[in-house]
Amino acid sequence: MAKILTLLTILLLNLSHSLSFSPENPTNRRILVLLDDFAIKSSHSLFFDSLLSRNYQLDFKLADDPKLALQRYGQFLYDGLIIFAPYIDQCGVEFDDDPAAMVIDHTSYALSEFEGDHTLIASDSNMNMLQAAVLFQGTGHSVNPSNSHVVQVLSASPSAYLANPLSKLSSAPTFTGPRISLVSVVQARNNARILISGSLKLFSDRFLRSGLQKAGSSTRFDKSGNEQFVTELSKWIFHERGHLKAVNVRHHKTGQTDEPSIYRITDDLEYSVEIYEWSGVNWEPYVADDVQVQFYMMSPYVLKTLSTDKKGLYYTSFKVPDVYGVFQFKVEYQRLGYTSLSLAKQMAGFFVFTLVHLYSK
Incomplete structure (x- = not known):
């Protein structure tokens, strides 16, 4: 299987980019880490240690190293790239024109004896598994609501706005409320995964170890939700979560086992495919109730939702339409948070199996 290109980006301050990736065996672990300063190795050691504990091989270099080479x-x-250095790229989102702009929130800020400008935000993640809020300090961005490939995973509260905390506002802020995304993820049509954040401190040891108390709340957490937040996100970005593969596509006449070279109209047939999800360690059965197969010629003549044995096997049966022509079995599966599957198996013995490939710009 040829290797393909995936992308993880933590923008403005961080960029992670999976360069060489096998969809059949997503165990590639060579990661280049580009830093603005080698001191970040120690100030963000907990995040890096989490990657090392999952058998990633980290190679640290300065972002402005003139001898830097990716190929x-x-x-x-390398199989992946992380940039913890100032970096700007659009990647389908919009940033404020003022590079000194930060997210300010006079309601949903974290209590701190060191921060008095309300730029230390305590934000509730869209990841329901977190018990405590996530500490964030940095800039924000906006996401095009018509872009279904971009999802906010950490958003600002209705009282937040984006501005330079050292300057007085001369006009209404352009970015306000939940429109401000603190952390977003993108999965492109080619399964490239991108993470966009405007805060390097989000990944720091200080924020991962810090206790947290929201303004106006009497509840204090001994530890913020940052460590679990960045760990689970990195697992998804590096395809330890939500990575699917399909194998053993089969079809045959009902009551038989051999795949025929041709079907006749009104034949009863059976179709099956096995789908598995990568757990970070091995392949496990993928269980869902929304996988469909099309019996297709120019348009779908049959559309069936596949049943599953919950052990990875998906199957159905139907009657060949009373229409002459060359048909294909097609599975086009897209679900938020998972790599897409595109399968096609043509009649007359010709077999096509495709996954949506990732590519480099």
């Missing part, structure tokens, strides 16, 4: 002889030297 040699046409081959990628």
Whole structure:
């Protein structure tokens, strides 16, 4: 299986980018980490230790290293890239024109004896597994609501706005309320995964270890939700979560086992496919109730939702339409948070199996 390109980006302050990735065996672990300062290795050691404990091989270099190379002889030297340095790229989101702008919230801020400008935000993540809020301090961005490939995973509260905390406002802020995304993820049509954040401190040891109390709340947490938040997000970005593969696509006449070279109209047939999800360690059965198959010629003549044995096998049966022509079995599966599957198996013995490939710009 040829290797393909995926992308993880933590923008403005961080960028992570999976360069060489196998959809059949997503265990690639060579990660290049680009830093603005080598001191970040110690100030963000908990995040890096989490990656090391999951068998990632980290190679730390300065972002402005003139000898920096990602490829040699046409081959990628790394499977992923993390940039913890100032970096700007659009990636489908919009940033404020003022590079000094920060998210300010006079209601949903975290109590701190060191921060008095209400830029230390305590935000509730869209990840329901977190018990405590996430500490955030940095800039925000906006997401195009018509772009179904971008999802906010950490949003600002209705009282937040984006501005330079050292300057007086001369006009109404452009970015306000939940429109401000603190952390967003993108999964492109080619399964490239992108994470966008405007805060390097989000990943720091200080924020991962810090206790947390929201303004106006009497509840104090001994530990913020940052460590669990960045760990689970990194697992998804590096395809330890939500990565699917389909194998053993089969079809045959009902009551038989061999795949025929041709079907006749009104034949009863059976179709099956096995779908598995990568757990970070091994392949496990994927269980869902929304996988469908099309019996397709120019348009779908049959559309069936597949049943599952909850052990990875999906199956159905139907009657061949009373229409002459060359048909295909097609599965086009797209679900938020999972890699897409695109399967096609044509009649007359010709077999096509495709996954949506990732590519480099």
